[in-house]
Amino acid sequence: MSKPVLSVRNVTRTYDTASGGLTVLKGVNLDVMPGEVVGLIGPSGSGKSSLLHAAGLLERPTSGEIRIDGADVGGLDERARTHIRLASIGFVYQFH
Template identity: 55%
Template sequence: MSGPVLELIGIDRTYRTEAGELPVLRGTELRLNAGELVGLVGPSGSGKSTLLHTAGLLERPEGGKVMLDGIDCLSLDDKGRTAVRRNKIGFVYQFHHLLPEFNAADNIAMPLMIAGVKKKAAREKAQALLEVMGLADRGHHQPGQMSGGEQQRVAIARALANDPRLVIADEPTGNLDPVTTERVFATLIKMVRNEGAAVLVATHNFALTQHMDRVLTLQDGQLVDYKPE
């Protein structure tokens, strides 16, 4: 598919607080292409989460456009935006948010079945993803029976189950040790490169930025290239 996967065009987002209006995004622009891995860094409170939520259609801006594969997502109704999130976007968070009562394979298969994939096919896809993640023998284990790194790899597999065009990761290795962080992030990179997804990763871990195609930061509500001091 030609053209950018994600375009944020002139995004404005302002929060209204007791102290008055707090502009967070001011005409923010972003373009992500297939297979591109872009990092987002900056201090807490700079607007990273707001940007991710806007790109992921979890938060609606006051102005601008969110284009995903050429679709003007903000012109869609709630049902349409939900369908785009389900079919085109994968989310990875700092905490895995796996369902504790389900095993690893069923956690991965869940979004597939919600999207209408038959149970047998969904489980086969889940097992294939577990094998790619190096977790082929962990499919029947519940999250509480796995290490933090294993749980996060399951969460990544779940995010990629529906072959998303866009992957949004918010501190995906924030609660892991350095060795596990490298392993988990390397797995994420391999998966998205193979699938040709566009990836936007917010992180405080500057060691991870060396693996990214571009690194951006928010400055006065606009995205600019990050330049280490």
């Protein structure tokens, strides 16, 4: 069996707000297999963009693990994350 090209494990994302922390992702798990097409749907504010930003290495999750082609990318510096985005990641927003 092939390995996931993207693996998201126990990802949490909390944003700091004036009234305290706002958790939009809590313990999210997702695997995307080679050749698979994935669509995220949900109501406004449900965390779709936050998940895409974390999985696309645009933002760091508050906790959890993201693996691209089996490699843990959590500890990479911004230059290495940019290289992976250029070489391996793509997604399309509904409205650009």
